[in-house]
Amino acid sequence: MTFRVVHYINQFFAGIGGEEKAGEVLPELRQGVVGPGAALAAELKGQAEVVGTIICGDGYFAEHMEEATAKILELLNSCKPDILIAGPAFNAGRYGTACGAVCDAAAKQLGIPTVTGMYKENPGVDMYRKNTFIVSTADNARGIKEAVPTMAKLALKLLKKETVGLGPEEGYLERGVRRNYFLEETGAQRAAAMLAKKLRGEPFVTEYPMPVFDRVEPNPAVKDLKNATIALVTSGGICPKGNPDHIEASSATKYGEYDISTFAALSEADSETAHGGYDPTYANKEPNRVLPVDVLRDMEKEGVFKKLYDKYYTTVGNGTPVANAKRFGAEIGQKLKKDGVSAVILTST
Amino acid sequence: MKLELHKVKVTGVQWGPVTELRNGVLTVNKAELLAKVSGDERLASLDADLALPGEKTRIVPVKDVVEPRCKLEGKNEVFPGFIGDVESVGMGKTLVLDGAAVVTCGKIVGFQEGIVDMSGPGAQYTPFSQTNNVVLIFTPAEGLERHDYEEAGRLAGFKAAHYLASAVKNSVKADVVETFDFPTLAQAMTAHPGLPKVAYLYMLQTQGLLHDTYVYGVDAKRIIPTLICPTEVMDGAIVSGNCVSACDKNSTYSHLNNPVIRALYERHGKDYNFVGCIITNENVTLADKKRSSSYATKLAKMLGVDGMVITEEGFGNPDTDLIMNCRKAETLGIKTVLVTDEYAGRDGASQSLADACKEADALVTGGNANEMILLPPMDKVIGFPDFANVIAGGFQGSLHEDGAILVELQAITGATSELGYSKISAYTM
Numbered sequence: 213m214t215f216r217v218v219h220y221i222n223q224f225f226a227g228i229g230g231e232e233k234a235g236e237v238l239p240e241l242r243q244g245v246v247g248p249g250a251a252l253a254a255e256l257k258g259q260a261e262v263v264g265t266i267i268c269g270d271g272y273f274a275e276h277m278e279e280a281t282a283k284i285l286e287l288l289n290s291c292k293p294d295i296l297i298a299g300p301a302f303n304a305g306r307y308g309t310a311c312g313a314v315c316d317a318a319a320k321q322l323g324i325p326t327v328t329g330m331y332k333e334n335p336g337v338d339m340y341r342k343n344t345f346i347v348s349t350a351d352n353a354r355g356i357k358e359a360v361p362t363m364a365k366l367a368l369k370l371l372k373k374e375t376v377g378l379g380p381e382e383g384y385l386e387r388g389v390r391r392n393y394f395l396e397e398t399g400a401q402r403a404a405a406m407l408a409k410k411l412r413g414e415p416f417v418t419e420y421p422m423p424v425f426d427r428v429e430p431n432p433a434v435k436d437l438k439n440a441t442i443a444l445v446t447s448g449g450i451c452p453k454g455n456p457d458h459i460e461a462s463s464a465t466k467y468g469e470y471d472i473s474t475f476a477a478l479s480e481a482d483s484e485t486a487h488g489g490y491d492p493t494y495a496n497k498e499p500n501r502v503l504p505v506d507v508l509r510d511m512e513k514e515g516v517f518k519k520l521y522d523k524y525y526t527t528v529g530n531g532t533p534v535a536n537a538k539r540f541g542a543e544i545g546q547k548l549k550k551d552g553v554s555a556v557i558l559t560s561t
Numbered sequence: 562m563k564l565e566l567h568k569v570k571v572t573g574v575q576w577g578p579v580t581e582l583r584n585g586v587l588t589v590n591k592a593e594l595l596a597k598v599s600g601d602e603r604l605a606s607l608d609a610d611l612a613l614p615g616e617k618t619r620i621v622p623v624k625d626v627v628e629p630r631c632k633l634e635g636k637n638e639v640f641p642g643f644i645g646d647v648e649s650v651g652m653g654k655t656l657v658l659d660g661a662a663v664v665t666c667g668k669i670v671g672f673q674e675g676i677v678d679m680s681g682p683g684a685q686y687t688p689f690s691q692t693n694n695v696v697l698i699f700t701p702a703e704g705l706e707r708h709d710y711e712e713a714g715r716l717a718g719f720k721a722a723h724y725l726a727s728a729v730k731n732s733v734k735a736d737v738v739e740t741f742d743f744p745t746l747a748q749a750m751t752a753h754p755g756l757p758k759v760a761y762l763y764m765l766q767t768q769g770l771l772h773d774t775y776v777y778g779v780d781a782k783r784i785i786p787t788l789i790c791p792t793e794v795m796d797g798a799i800v801s802g803n804c805v806s807a808c809d810k811n812s813t814y815s816h817l818n819n820p821v822i823r824a825l826y827e828r829h830g831k832d833y834n835f836v837g838c839i840i841t842n843e844n845v846t847l848a849d850k851k852r853s854s855s856y857a858t859k860l861a862k863m864l865g866v867d868g869m870v871i872t873e874e875g876f877g878n879p880d881t882d883l884i885m886n887c888r889k890a891e892t893l894g895i896k897t898v899l900v901t902d903e904y905a906g907r908d909g910a911s912q913s914l915a916d917a918c919k920e921a922d923a924l925v926t927g928g929n930a931n932e933m934i935l936l937p938p939m940d941k942v943i944g945f946p947d948f949a950n951v952i953a954g955g956f957q958g959s960l961h962e963d964g965a966i967l968v969e970l971q972a973i974t975g976a977t978s979e980l981g982y983s984k985i986s987a988y989t990m
Contacts, residue, residue, distance in 0.1 A: 342910045378988060390909035391990045392928040392970070394685075399900055399981025400820035401827075403870050403925040407898040408832035410923050411757045411868045419926045419986055420903065422919065423912035461672035462806060462953035463907070463931055463969060488672030488806070488953040489877060490845070491769025493707060530953070531806065531876055531971065533906030533931065 215260035215371045218291045219249045220284070220298040220314050222307045226267040234306075237269030239280055241287040248356060252297060255364035260371060264291045266314075270306040273313075280310075281317050293324055295367055300329025300359040301336065303351040312340025319343060325370040329359045330385075337385055345370070345384045390420075425534075431555075440554035443521035445544060447529030447537075448495065448502035448561040449487030450478070459528055461488025467527035467540045469547075472520070477506035489530030490561045502559055521553050529560060562651050563742045564792035567633055567735035571660035574611055574693040580728040587661055589695060589725065597724040598697065603713035604667075605702045609721075610943045612664070612679050612694040617940035619683075620696055622674030622948045623974045624665045624711075625801055626689050626814040627718045629658035631726035632796075640797035642778020643716060644723045651743075651792035656730050659737075662692035662814055663725065665718040666944040667699040670711045671771040672953050675807020675974035676936065676966065683936040686976040688983060689814070696943050697721055711771060715802050718813070741826065743790050746836070750865070753834040757867035760837040761821055762857055762886060763789075766803045766811070766874035767842040773802040774811075774874070776840060782849075786841035786857035791822045799840070805875035806953045808930045808976040809902050815975065815982050821870055821900065824981075837864050841886070843879040854885035861895055868896040873979045876904050876930070880915040891920035902927035902977035903987055907969065913987075927977035928985040930954070931969050938964035 223237040224230055225247040245253050246265040253262045266287050273280045288296060296318045298311035308330045315326035329347040330337050337346055345366055349359040362383040369376055379386040409416040434440050451459060457468045483499035485492045500506040508520045525544045548556060570585055577588035591609055599607050612618045630639045635653015638645030664677065677689045684690035697717050701710040744752060765774040767782035774781045776799050789798060799816045822838065829835040841857040844850060861869055869890055873883040883899060890897050899921055903913035909929055949960040954971030961967065970976040977985065
């Protein structure tokens, strides 16, 4: 059986026209190869067939990203593809962005592997390197002779589910995503060997270079606390008894939003923690220890601030990836802002 | 201190009328085993089963794995503070049933217990698919407090492991005898002139229920960092009472066989002079973290070491302990290599650690624990599979109708060992 490949290109490589046509060409599907697809088909060496080519103007894509992506996915799906290959886009910024966006959407929504090609400084690289394989190309179309065979080779590996090596070996720009693999020696042996090298002053390669974190500057203090609405948000996993939304004990993929407008305090009878990273005994017995509704109600009564916000937001911060945490934070922040919350107390575990 | 490990190879396990070890096959009298282990009223029921390498068998939820060991010569018994008295161990002769293991499995205590598959794609991630397993299955007495339940299950595992070794000790002869000699500090300091001195900083998980580790029976969150002789570790001076996510729990089995101690011994006298092992804890308060990291690295400085391997247990919160230990050691002029694992998200695209410092330039990884794996249905499931949806690494819908389980590696016992027990690593794609 040969694999089914769909190729994505812009109006220029389809031979429709240059910049003057970029805004006019709506997504369309043509059977078989178009333009650089011929070279691609040759490099697939009969193991995979380019069954269709999707064409879209770069300008049109940039100005109608959502509609264009939806239409392209529909066309793509109708081809029953095993893989999507986009470009190469070289250093064309809008083309690169379109290739990246289409690959990202195809991977996420159709679950198929994707490959594209760009010059390393194409803005599409930084936007989409984590989401697709971007083969490193020259900055102009003269580099097509080198780019296409590399893209085809990588595509065949992905189709055959072979192990993909490091970027420099395979010709793609480092994606910045971590993948597990097995080595010859145990971790302990590797550590003992690395220590010997480090002590001798010989070069050694760390298996994980230190990550870089965002730092969020806290907002200035609330000036008018008496008229403030205060919200509670926690990563300590407090949720209604029974964890109705099934927030995961670790690696949370969601957060919960729960009403506390009628609660003077939380209790063992109505709340518990979903968190799998600490001893839950004391949080389950007295959930206010993690989400201090009781104390805040007292302060509300005393007039220290005006109102405790009616809802609380909660998730589990146990092995939860930064990407998920960042998304939760942005969404929760928007909701609180919309409801006029003045300040938030964030509690952990 | 000198310890001989008398290892008898075990290549199979079966039930039979008499507990004995013949031609590599461990035969176990089940009734006798259960009688030795039972008697704890905290456990409402107690049963045992067998799981062999290659079988289509799944064990879930796994709490601990213990290697059968007992003393042949020398004072006291293994697992001091639990089986043995609290007197010092690590000298004399110890019998090891190499290739056998006791796996404890019972209704879940927290969220952190794990899965062991004896075959299929999950088997390559857990070392305990390669051992001939005697599995203890238990349920707690009604209303039993969770800390008490955890302790009861833990003790059952030690009793069973000690029983299996003791029952055969008079009738077996070692296939291999390994000798580990650890000199006095006075001798160590002058040995191997010209070679750099190194130590091992051994971090023990101590965050609470299902997050505790015990040293001679003492809850390690109450210790000040201290020295331990590597041979004491081989006699069970350190035991696990935790499942800080199953993948990076250091089981009692992996403490007994600590691979870092072994790897440092292998290079001892060649690349460096291995002079000491320091244990420290991973408590939850900032004061404890500061105190323990300062004290542990100060001990290393007092030993005058040039380098140190530091192993973590767990992730997230203990990443801060790891980084404090690293930074303080490097600041004192001690070169470090860290062993940890990663939580980079299911797509591998997020930061792998919760803390970082520029001094941590030499790190060995046990892989990304968030990576997903589909564990196919098995012919036999020992334990309680329903918990797959709620254990760390699982999610609502993890357990499929046909018995398959879609989980993160996090849920597989020993998958991303931070003692560097297995060959897994990760690279940046």
